Amino acid sequence: MGGSVKDVKSKAELDNITKSREAVIIHFWATWCDASKQMDQVFSHLCTDFPRTHFLRVEAEEQPEISEAFAVSSVPYFVFLKDGKAVDTLEGADPSSLANKVAKVAGSANPGEPAAPASLGMAAGPAVLETVKEFTKEHGSLQQANQVQPGLSDALKNQLQQLIGSHPVMLFMKGNAEAPRCGFSRKVVDILKGENVKFGTFDILSDIEVREGLKLFSNWPTFPPLYCKGELLGGCDIVIAMHESGELKEVFRDHGIDTIGSSGAKVSGSENGKGGIAQSTGLSMTLTSRLESLVNSNPVMLFMKGKPTEPKCGFSGKVVEILREEKVKFETFDILTDEEVRQGLKVYSNWSSYPQLYIKGELIGGSDIVLEMQKSGELQKVLIEKGIVHKETIEERLKSLITSSPVMLFMKGTPDAPRCGFSSKVVNALKEEGVSFESFDILSDEEVRQGLKVFSNWPTFPQLYYKGELIGGCDIIMELRDNGELQSTLSE
16 A cells, blocks of 8 residues: 555465455556556556555466456456455446546545545546546547457457367467467476477467457466367466376377377277277276266266366366257266276276267267267267157147247248248238237248148248237238237237
8 A cells, every 4th residue: 555556466465465454456457558558557646546545456467367366358457346355347448437436445535534426527636637637538449449349250260260279289378489478378388398298389479369369269368378179278377287286198198199209109999989898908897887887877978077067178068068059968977086987987998088978878989079970960860869869840840939939920031021022011010010029931941831831731921820829821910900900919
């Protein structure tokens, strides 16, 4: 305190400061961001007007542990704490809002005097007000210019996917492997060299679009992030922990990552991804029986790292996501909790890595194979053949579509662009009566188009349904409208 901004160098240091019941305001900034530098001037002025408040500055990418704790994804970013708890935040370069929020959280600059109301657009001191006015006048557009815009363009997504997949092990860092430009990047490089693996790097300081886009693409706010076979492993702290526990070496080995000087030999299953059970596994009868029981304990069984709600590796998380997308009921076993099962299952199924997915006791494969099967439609085919998921009949599908909205119109085209005069007439009638409705373009699906004729015994389109019951086609709708009965019919 005492009217100066303090640079925080560690999470422990921050935790010690926030233990107090006094107001704490943290500015997350970056050296490369002009808006951060400009807002820091305002921040410095504010700290002199509120000497009894802690004003802290954190370099967001140099302190990933702190940034992640407060979900910082762009700079400048401000967090306001009172009694050790975050009570407000501010994202972007907005001097007036910063001054108001500081005044609100910190209270009066002088003991015994009321704080300036935030609604008046004032902080405590004239120096601050002057700084705010000048900054807003000169840099008002920086708030938008320096924040990551929501969403990513297809071109940037493709570029990021190509970069991530350009090497089996890929590190996005500051600088390069020979000349890291931050301590965290250097630590990860040293670890990868110590693991004796080949890896590619990308200098995020060389491309601001990639730098900001990657944060959004992978939902990971800090650098350096490490990827293995296209999956995010984590940042510096996670990589260090994995390295120290031996987990990192195992991930590389399990996914066939070549080590420098290796012969390139890899352990793998058969070509169809279904590792056969060896005639003589060398496993005890007790363990073999236990593994067999686990594999068959549920029709769909996933052996993974962690739990579905908390996967401990990206590959396990990917398979969980796929199974959920396929609407499959499945059980899991956390192989991190049982070393005997973890090592024994590799031998039992002749499959060296995790996760492992089994359907009706048969090994399907790991994350790469499951993803490929999903993309090709093979996974759903297997699930249907094994009786895991029910193949929806056309009748079931039509019932689902008809009841998907209280008022449902099957038409040619869309309400904004009808593709026949009859459909256009019905759409206009519904809109004139102020009826809310959903629609389905029967030109987009021949199965629905032909099936609906038989299902409802009505040969033409459009067809209008209310609460699952057929009202009729164009002539009937026009008659109801002309008689003043359309709205009441669709609201009974």
